[in-house]
Amino acid sequence: MTGEGEIPLTRMQTGQSGTVIQIQGGIGLVNRLAALNIRPGKRITKVSSMLMWGPVTIEVDRTQVAIDFGMANRVIVELDEAAK
Helix, strand or coil: CCCCCEEEHHHCCCCCEEEEEEECCCHHHHHHHHHCCCCCCCEEEEEEECCCCCCEEEEECCEEEEECHHHHCCEEEEECHHHC
């Protein structure tokens, strides 16, 4: 369960930033996201998302990465203080 200010990446608004605190998935998902440099402790910014469960684009370490909706829904982010 997530605490206050902790939401899935899919629920972030475009332009919001936060820190990845948890990835809710198996080792395959964790390794796939780690290969894209998405891991707990990383600061990310949501760049865009498509309608109806389309891909979600984020920026991590000045690089834009697109991941599918299912993966993004398993990435739990603590929003920056200004965004809460």
